[in-house]
Amino acid sequence: MEDLTDYFSSSPDILKRVMEELSQYGTDFLLSYPSELEGLVPVEHLTRTHLVSTLGSILQTRDPRVIGKAILDFEEAVLKARTTRPPELQELDLSIEAQWPKDTVEYMFYPDQFGVDGKTGTFETAARMIPYLKGLGVDQLYPLPFLRSAGLDGGFDVMDFLNVEPRLGGTEAFEHFLREAKKNAMKVKMDLVLNHVSDQHPWFQALLNGDDRFRECFITRENAPAILRRYESSAGKVVVYKEMDEGGASHEVHRRLIFPEIADCHYREVKLSDGRKLWIYHTFYPFQLDLNYRNPQVLKEAYGLLAHWANKGIDVFRLDAIPFLDKRAENHARTHLVVELLSHFLKHIAPASRLKVEACQKLDDIVRYFGRSARTEVKLPLASKLIETPSESQIAYQFEGMTASWLTLISGNKRYYEEFLSRLETLPLPHNAIWANFLRVHDELTLEMLPEAHKPVLQSIFREGRGASFRDGNGVAGRAAEFLGNDIDRIRLAYSFLMSQDGMPVLYYGDEIAAGNNVTFVQAEARLRAEYFGKFGIEALSTFDTRDLGRGPIPRDAFESAAMHKGPLLASSTFDHLHTMIVVRRSSLALRRGRILRITNDCEDVLSYGREHSLSGETVLVVHHLNDRPTTVTLDLTPFPELAIQNSIHLSDYLTGKEQILELRNGKASIQLGRFETIWLGNRLRN
Numbered sequence: 001m002e003d004l005t006d007y008f009s010s011s012p013d014i015l016k017r018v019m020e021e022l023s024q025y026g027t028d029f030l031l032s033y034p035s036e037l038e039g040l041v042p043v044e045h046l047t048r049t050h051l052v053s054t055l056g057s058i059l060q061t062r063d064p065r066v067i068g069k070a071i072l073d074f075e076e077a078v079l080k081a082r083t084t085r086p087p088e089l090q091e092l093d094l095s096i097e098a099q100w101p102k103d104t105v106e107y108m109f110y111p112d113q114f115g116v117d118g119k120t121g122t123f124e125t126a127a128r129m130i131p132y133l134k135g136l137g138v139d140q141l142y143p144l145p146f147l148r149s150a151g152l153d154g155g156f157d158v159m160d161f162l163n164v165e166p167r168l169g170g171t172e173a174f175e176h177f178l179r180e181a182k183k184n185a186m187k188v189k190m191d192l193v194l195n196h197v198s199d200q201h202p203w204f205q206a207l208l209n210g211d212d213r214f215r216e217c218f219i220t221r222e223n224a225p226a227i228l229r230r231y232e233s234s235a236g237k238v239v240v241y242k243e244m245d246e247g248g249a250s251h252e253v254h255r256r257l258i259f260p261e262i263a264d265c266h267y268r269e270v271k272l273s274d275g276r277k278l279w280i281y282h283t284f285y286p287f288q289l290d291l292n293y294r295n296p297q298v299l300k301e302a303y304g305l306l307a308h309w310a311n312k313g314i315d316v317f318r319l320d321a322i323p324f325l326d327k328r329a330e331n332h333a334r335t336h337l338v339v340e341l342l343s344h345f346l347k348h349i350a351p352a353s354r355l356k357v358e359a360c361q362k363l364d365d366i367v368r369y370f371g372r373s374a375r376t377e378v379k380l381p382l383a384s385k386l387i388e389t390p391s392e393s394q395i396a397y398q399f400e401g402m403t404a405s406w407l408t409l410i411s412g413n414k415r416y417y418e419e420f421l422s423r424l425e426t427l428p429l430p431h432n433a434i435w436a437n438f439l440r441v442h443d444e445l446t447l448e449m450l451p452e453a454h455k456p457v458l459q460s461i462f463r464e465g466r467g468a469s470f471r472d473g474n475g476v477a478g479r480a481a482e483f484l485g486n487d488i489d490r491i492r493l494a495y496s497f498l499m500s501q502d503g504m505p506v507l508y509y510g511d512e513i514a515a516g517n518n519v520t521f522v523q524a525e526a527r528l529r530a531e532y533f534g535k536f537g538i539e540a541l542s543t544f545d546t547r548d549l550g551r552g553p554i555p556r557d558a559f560e561s562a563a564m565h566k567g568p569l570l571a572s573s574t575f576d577h578l579h580t581m582i583v584v585r586r587s588s589l590a591l592r593r594g595r596i597l598r599i600t601n602d603c604e605d606v607l608s609y610g611r612e613h614s615l616s617g618e619t620v621l622v623v624h625h626l627n628d629r630p631t632t633v634t635l636d637l638t639p640f641p642e643l644a645i646q647n648s649i650h651l652s653d654y655l656t657g658k659e660q661i662l663e664l665r666n667g668k669a670s671i672q673l674g675r676f677e678t679i680w681l682g683n684r685l686r687n
Contacts, residue, residue, distance in 0.1 A: 041373050041374065041375050041388075042375065043375045043376070043377050043386065044374055044375065044376045044377070044391070045376075045377060046344050046348065046376075048071075051071055051074065052067055052071065054337050054340070054341055055067050055070045055071065055074070055341075057333075057334060057337055058293060058294070058299065058334055058337050058338055058341065059294055059295075059296060059299075060246065060294050060334075061294075066296065069296065070296045070299065073296060073299070073300045073303070074303065074341075074345070077300070077303035077304060077307055077345070077349075078345065078348050078349055080307065081307035081310065081311060081349035081350070082348075082349055082380070082381060083381075084311055085310075085311050085349065085350065085381075086311065086313075089311065089313060089350065089352065090380065090381055090382050091382070092352045093350065093351045093352045093380055093382075093385060094380065094382055094383055094385055096351075096352045098387065098388045098389050098432060099432065099434070099593065101140075101316070101354060101394070101395055101434050101504050102434055102503065102504060102592055102593050103139075103586075103592050103593075104139050104140040104187060104504055105137065105138045105139060105140065105499075105504070105505050105507065105582050105585070105586075106138065106140040106141075106142055106189065106436070106504060106505065106506045106507065107133055107136070107138040107140070107141055107142065107506075107507045107509065108142035108143075108144060108441065108442070108506060108507070108508055108509060109126070109141075109142070109143060109144065109508075109509035110143075110144045110154065110155075110442070110509070110551065111123055111125075111126050111143045111144070111146055111168045112167065112168060112553075113509075113551065113552055113553040113554065114126055114129060114509050114553075114554065115128065115129040115132075115554070115555065115556035115559060116553050116554075116555060116556065117553060117555045118553055119552075119553055120553075121168070121553070122167070122168050122169035122173050123143070123146070123164070123168055123169045123173035123174045123176065123177040124169050124173050124176065124177075125556075126143060126177050127173075127176055127177045127180045127181075128556070129556065129559070130177075130180050130181060130184055130186070132556075132559050132560055132563060133186075134184050134186075135563055135579075136512060136563070136575070136578070136579055136582065137579055137582035137583055137586065138186075138507065138582065139185065139186050139187065140186060140187040140188070140189060140315070140316070140504075141181050141186050141187070141188050141189070142188075142189040142190075142316075142318070142506075143177075143188075143190070144191065144442055145158065145190075145191045145193065146164055146165055146168055146174060146190070147159075147160060147161055147162075147163065147164060147165060147193075148160035148163050148164070148165050148166070149165055149198060150198045150199070150200045150287065150532070151165075151167070151528075152198075152285065152287055152528065152529055152532055153284070153285055153287075153288065153545075154442060154551065155191075156191070156193055156284075156288070156320065157196075157197075157198035157199075157200075157285070157287055157288050158193050158197055158198055158201065159197070159198045159200045159201050159202075160201070160202075161301065161304075161305040161308075162304075162305060162308055175312070178312065178313055182313065187315035187316065188313065188314055188315055188316075189314065189315060189316035189317070189318060189356070190309060190314050190316075190317060190318070191317075191318050191320050192302075192305070192306065192317040192318060192319050192320065193320045193321075194291065194302055194319065194320070194322070194325065194338075195283060195290060195291065195320065195321045195322070195324050195325055196282065196283065196284065196288040196289055196290045196291060196321075197288070197289060197291060198287060198288065198289075199287045199288075199289060199536070201289075203217045203218075204218070204289055207272070207278075208270065208272055208273060209272075209273050210272050210273045210274045215278075216292060216294075216295045216297075217291060217292055217295055217297065217298055218280050218281070218289050218290065218291065218292055219280065219281035219290050219292050219327055220278050220279065220280050220281070221267070221278070221279045222276075222277075222278065222279075223279070224267070224269070224279055225241050225243075225265065225266070225267045225279060226241060226242040226243075227239060227240070227241060227242075227265060228240045228241065228242050228252060230264075233256070234448070234450075234451070234452060235256055235448040235449070235474065236256050236257060236258075236260065236448055236471055236472065236474045237256070237257040237260045237472065238254050238255065238256055238257070239254075239255055239257060239264075239265055239266065240252055240253070240254050241253045241255065241266075253328065255327075256330070258283055258284055258471070259284060259285065259471070259545075260471060260472050260541075261471070261472065261541060261542045261544065262285060262286075262540050262541055262542055262543075262545075263282075263285070263286055263540060263541065264541060266281055266282060266283065267279040267280065267281055267282070268280050268282055268286040268289070268538070281327060283321065283324045284321070286538050286539070286540060287532070287536070287538060290324070290327065293325060293326070293334070293338055299338075299341075302338075302342060303342075303345055306342060306345060306346060306349075307345075307349055307350075310346065310349060310350035310353050311349075311350070314353060315352065315353055315354065316353065316354045316355075316356050316395070317346070317353065317354070317355050317356065318356045318357075318358055319339065319342075319355060319356065319357045319358060319393065320358055321358065322335065322339060322357050322358060322359055322369070323335065323359045323360075323361055323365070325338055326338075330361070330365075331359070331361060331365045331368065336368065336369070336371070336392060339355070339357065339369060339371075339392045339393060340371055340391055340392050342355065343355055343371075343390075343391065343392050343393065343394075344376075347376050347378055347387050347389070348378045351378060351380070351385050351387050354389070354394040354395055355392075355393040355394055355395070356393060356394070356395035356396065356397070356436060357369040357392070357393035357395070357396045357397070358397050359396065359397070359399075360397075360399050360443075360446055360448070360449075361399065361449070362400065362449050363400045363420075363423060363424070363427065363449075364427070366396050366397075366398070366399065366400070367396075367427050367428065367429055367433075368392075369392055369393050369396050370390040370391075370392055370393060370394075370396060370429065370430045370433040371390050371391030371392030371393075371430065372390065372391045372430060373390060373391075373430040373431050373432060374388075374389065374390055374391040374430075374432075375387070375388050376389070376391075388432055389432055390430040390432055390433050391430075394432075394433070394434060395433075395434045395435070395436050395504065396433070396434075396435060396436065397435075397436045397438065397441075397506075398435040398436060398437050398438075398501075398503060399446060399449065400420060400423075400449055401420060401424075401435065401437055401501065402437070402438055402439065402445070402446075403445070403446065403447065403449060403450060403458070404416050404417045404419070404420035405417060405439065405494070405497050405498070406439075406445060406458055406483070407450075407454060407457055407458065408497075408607060408626060409484070409490070409493070409494055409497070409626070410457055410458060410460065410461065410483075411457050412605050412626040412627055413604055413605065413626070414604060414605065414606065414607040414624075414626060415604065416454070417607055418598070418607070421596070421598055421609070434503055434504060435501075435502060435503030435504070436503060436504045436506050437498055437501045437502075437503045437504065437505055437506065438498070438505070438506040438507075438508070439480050439494055439495070439497070439498050439508075439511070440479065440480045440508045440511055440550065441506065441508055442508065442547070442550070442551065443475075443547055444470040444471070444475030444476055444477045444546075444547055445458065445461075445467075445475060445476040445477075445478075445483070446474070446475050447459070447473070447474050447475055447476065448471070448474045448475070455473070455474075458476055459473060459476065461476045461478070461483050462476050462477075462478075466478065466482045466483055466485065466517075467479075467482060467483055467517070467549070468517075468522075468546040468549050469546065470546045470547060477546040477547045477548075477549045477550060478517045478549045478550050479510070479511065479515055479516055479517050479549070479550045480494065480508075480511045481511065481514035481515065481516065481570070481574070482516055482517050486514065486516075486570055487676070488569070488570060488573050488574070489628075489675055489676035489677075490676050491514060491570075491574050491577070492573075492574070492577040492676070492678060493624055493625075493626070493676045493677075493678050495574075495577060495578050495581060496581065496622070496624060496655075496678035496680070497624065499578075499581040499582065499585050499591070500581075500585075500591060500609075500611065500620075500622045500680065501596075502594075502595070502596045502611070505585075507578075508550075509554065510554045512562075512574060512575055512578050513554075513558060513559060513562040513567070513571040513572075513574055513575055514570045514571050514574040515554055515558075517549045517550065518548070518549060518550070518551065518552035519549065520552070521548050521549070521551055521552030521553075522544065522545070522546060522548040522549050525545065525548045525551075526542075526543045526544045526545070526548075527543075529543035529545075530543040558571070562574070562575040563575055580655060581655065584654045584655065584680065587684075588611075588618065588620060588654065588682065588684060589613040589615075589616045589618055590611040590612060590613040590616070590618040590619060590620045590682065590684070591611050591620055591680075593613060594611040594612045594613035594614075594618065594619075594620070595611070595612055595613075595614075596609055596610070596611055597609060597610045597611075597612055597639045597640070598610075598639070599621065599635050599636060599637065599639060600635075600636045601633045601634060601635050601636065602633065602634045603631060603633045605625065605626040605627040605631070606623065606624065606625055606626065606631070606633045606673065607623075607624040607626065608621070608622065608623045608624070608633070608635055609622055610622065610639065610640060612640065616684075617683075618682065618683060618684045619640055619642075619643065619682065619683055620654065620680050620681065620682040620684075621635070621637075621651070621679075621680070621681040621682070622678075622679075622680055622681075623635070623671060623673065623677075623678065623679045623681070624678050625673040625674070625675075625676055625677045625678065626676070627675075627676070628675045628676060629675070630672070630673065630674050630675065631672075631673050632670055632671070632672050632673070633670065633671055633673060634668050634669070634670045635668065635669050635670075635671065636667060636668050637664065637667050637668065637669060638667040643664075644664065644667035645667075646664060647663070647664055648661055648662065648663050648664060649661070649662050649664065649669075649683075651681040651682060651683055652681070652682055652683075652684070653679050653680065653681055654680040654681070654682050654684075655678070655679065655680050656679075660679075660681060662681075
């Protein structure tokens with residue numbers, strides 16, 4: 001829509017009042033304008049023009065009074081956050097450099113399930129696991145949702161955004177955990193669940209009790225939704241609704257069912273205390289009601305919770321389920337405006353922190369969540385700071401990289417991952433964007449982005465009993481080790497994939513000790529949901545969530561035994577292999593920050609590529625053998641001219657410490673590979 005400053009100029013009395021209110025806080029950045037180009041990327045400032053336009057588009061209004069109040073909400077939140085930011089964090093804001101996430105290895109876990117025998121863990125027990133995690137080598141901790149919750153979706157059904165779940169020890173226990181992490185030079189990440197809240201959240205409870213002020217916090221309708229039809233798409237089941245647009249015209253809206261086993265539409269019927277009925281929108285479970293970002297109060301709440309936790313010392317915020325923020329379409333332009341606004345907000349209050357977007361989407365759509373390359377100047381209490389990070393999120397989960405890795409690992413054919421690398425090379429990626437790579441997380445191995453012809457490769461996992469179907473076959477639930485048949489060599493190969501890719505590796509608790517699928521936990525969680533649904537009269541097709549197969553408690557002894565070589569061989573070997581890769585990666589600039597260059601070879605079951613860091617001169621050749629039969633592969637090293645022109649090169653296998661001499665002919669070298677062998681050949685140890 002057009003620049004809404006025109007509407008301010010037509011109402012000078014309103015503009016004058018707004019600017020008078022802003023000036024009393026001593027603001028400066030809202031009134032500044034972009035500098036001249038410095039290099040290829042301009043220095044950006046958050047101008048009044050930009051903020052007015054952005055807020056008008058998000059709130060879908062031209063009313064200058066509404067926009068003026070929204071500007072005040074934003075500015076007051078910035079000023080409050082700045083003035084309450086602890087001195088040690090202000091110093092960190094000035095000292096930290098932009099690409100630090102590339103140097104980290106993240107470890108994610110459920111606080112109630114990590115290092116305990118039952119679902120009884122707290123942040124006190126999590127703090128006691130920090131020495132173990134330090135021994136593994138990870139340096140960023142991600143406790144999965146820990147805010148007050150009804151506990152029916154792993155903590156993603158939030159009741160209170162500012163307080164920690166009492167069952168986890170409350171805020172005091174979390175702050176103890178945070179201090180222990182920082183003492184050990186570890187970053188901490190948390191979930192920013194902006195799409196929805198629990199039906200136990202005060203806003204929804206107030207609405208149920210007849211307070212219509214809270215109706216605008218949600219997506220509601222007074223009549224049952226008009227469903228025109230349903231159909232199957234490559235991404236799953238879709239429901240087509242007849243709805244009215246903002247101009248009053250009727251149109252069709254196509255929405256995916258994310259949990260088709262649970263609900264057959266996107267609306268939950270509720271009865272208010274005065275007898276009225278409402279239908280309220282939900283993307284996920286019926287007990288998770290979606291928020292309405294056309295309401296300034298919802299946006300203001302997002303500022304508050306982001307500022308609150310940034311000033312506690314949170315380093316990374318994961319934007320959960322962000323593509324669904326706007327209900328008109330996944331990845332809607334208005335969703336990107338919200339992400340960019342929150343990114344601006346975070347840069348101006350906590351430049352050391354980062355946003356990580358969770359967008360389970362196709363590669364082209366994920367890339368858009370980075371926005372553009374940006375250099376943002378912010379004025380902090382101690383000094384000014386130039387932040388060189390993308391305009392939207394700074395980090396994004398690499399979902400297609402995950403599926404490409406698994407397609408190659410399960411099939412034994414390199415073409416799937418090579419096709420992914422070819423596509424990645426053509427994308428307009430901001431130069432300072434960072435990928436978060438993973439084999440498994442708390443959710444399923446998603447198949448929704450795959451062509452239909454590729455899906456059977458990964459569906460074989462649950463057809464052969466190594467995992468479970470999720471979303472009617474559009475996902476595979478379970479643990480990584482089980483997917484790989486609990487084969488030590490294949491598991492090592494999988495982690496070599498993860499740790500040698502470009503970006504930040506993410507590990508899921510228990511996978512470093514080859515934890516298995518947990519059928520008992522699936523059944524226990526289904527019973528809890530059934531009790532809740534019955535208590536509150538929620539209709540659902542099922543209460544089973546097969547993703548619970550990859551969750552559940554793992555005792556502290558299982559982790560520590562593996563680390564001390566006292567546990568099962570599979571667990572200890574997996575721990576050792578991963579620990580070695582983390583240590584090597586930390587000491588290698590090429591593996592952490594080098595560019596990736598493809599290396600062609602003559603075997604379809606050998607994947608090879610290089611990592612090169614030009615400033616240090618370090619090169620690492622990565623070779624993955626995808627077969628259990630020994631083979632000899634010939635690598636074309638011409639992408640590395642300094643290596644290719646030599647007759648022989650002496651390299652070290654970083655994973656074993658052994659020296660290897662490669663004899664070259666016309667830039668090509670042959671290497672013998674054993675069963676599912678993986679090697680990282682580098683020149684660093686000889687420099």
